[in-house]
Amino acid sequence: MTGERPSFDVVIIGGAMIGSAVAWWLARDPGFDGRILVVERDPSFAHASTSHTNSCIRMQFGTQVNVAIGRFGLEFIRGFRRFVGEDAPEIHFDDFGYLYLAGDAASAGRLRAAQALQARMKAGTRLLTPAQLAATFPFMAWDDVLLGSHNPGEEGCFDGGTMFSELRRRARHLGVEEIRAEATGLRMAGGRVSHVELSDGSSVACGHVVNAAGPRAATVAAMAGIVLPVEPRKRYTFIFEAEDRLPRRMPLVVDPRGIHYRSDGALYMAGCPPEIDGPCAFDDFEMDHAIWEDRIWPLLAARVPAFERIRLRNSWVGHYAYNTLDQNALLGPHPAVPNLHFANGFSGHGLQQAPAVGRGIAEHIIHGGWRSLDLSPLSVARLVEGRALTEAAVI
Structure with missing residues (x-):
């Protein structure tokens, strides 16, 4: 297919755990009524980090923001049905x-x-x-x-596969659209991303873009002229x-x-x-x-x-x-491209941090800032500011 597809308010590049969490939190928020597209190069997720995770969660981090993220992740796992619906399965922990x-x-x-x-x-x-x-x-x-x-009592392993499949399925039920394609370029206009170009030759106009491309995140960032140390x-x-x-x-x-x-x-x-x-x-x-x-x-x-x-x-x-900067997540909009949002560089913590990060990115897109949990210490802006927030507790 070539040409331009219908426009979307949010285009998420990467449909594994982080991308699906962002999509679901966006779609369920009563303050958001826009269209969401998830672009995923391999919907089988055969080689995605999500599919090869050990599916664990912990509080034992050395930075306050990561402990707070862990606490919400545990709350989300334990109260999964309360968050997503009483018809959902419970998440074994x-x-x-x-x-x-x-x-x-x-x-x-x-x-x-x-x-x-x-x-x-x-x-x-x-x-x-x-x-x-x-x-x-x-x-x-x-x-x-x-x-x-x-x-x-507060740490261990959980059924991450069920959490992922449920959030992805429920996001689709709420109207999130998916396409099997690879993002090949970001078209810029006025310092913002105007279109996401796809491997089938088509392009998608967008209001916001979320980089949830996992290990390929630096490739997506480079499309906007941004060097990402992932x-x-x-x-x-x-x-x-x-x-x-x-x-x-x-x-x-x-x-x-x-x-x-x-x-x-x-x-x-x-x-x-x-x-x-x-x-x-x-x-x-x-x-x-x-x-x-x-x-x-x-x-x-x-x-x-x-x-x-x-x-x-x-x-x-x-x-x-x-x-490679500090083994911590890089989150939120980039100062140079304010409608390009990052959810990258988790260094092995992506699955356990997905509930808090998905919520945070969704809130930032809808409301223009972090609301439920202050994730600003992990802002991608620290790349520009030359500020590292090193997490020593990386396995």
Whole structure:
């Protein structure tokens, strides 16, 4: 198809979790009666970050805005039917918690500072000494750990697939339109985006554009002459079974040796970045099979002796939309292009932050600013201002 399609008030580039959350929050808002179009290059979402997520949520961040986003995300998950409709399914939430471990004094200091921040925001994070860790998790080795930070009850994994499919389906029911295409250009007029150009040769006139393109966000930003420090980075996930089952559920352990692992129903899950953690191609989902044998398994067995006898059951590779500036989301309109809104650079936190971010972007489009939750510390304007807001708690 060539030529110009009908115009839309909002065009969202990217229909995975973030794009669908923005679309749904917009469509349900009684203050908005415009037309919404979601442009998605692959509606199967076979390689989307949403499809390869470990689907977890936590309060244990080192910045106030991220803790606040986490608290609303938990409220949204627990009250899903209240937000989207009583006919919606409930979202299963397994609240085993995260367990951050510190192996040196500097890391322990960061855990203490983060826990103090979380406590001020009424999160239930508690610090555990090596003796307390050993009493709570006696099946693990603690000889190289100085401090732990654990928040059971408010952290864990949830059914992100159901949340995504329900928000997308309900957005369509509210009138959101979708098209299978790739955005190939942004046509500018008077310092604003006037049209989104599509891979089928057509174009769409728009009032606002939302960049929700995940790892491809920098490509979309470049269409407007904006440099966005977001790149795809590979993350490996492994599912395994243990011959000797542990006596209790294992929290998501963020190990100072560079891996993380948790219970996954009757099985267990582990993950890590590559040895050299740099950008990769958008279509590079090749697994490094040696990393399981050479790195993850030995570290698992050293921490959990029962994991000396385990069997790998499944594995996959996903992409982080990694913000190289400060590993925090880049949100809202860009000062140079005020009708181009960003929802990018989540660095592995996109699924859990989607409820708050979707609401925030929708409110900014409708009302011209953040309303329910002040997301200004994550404003994309910090790129122009040269202001970083570093999040240290990135896995």
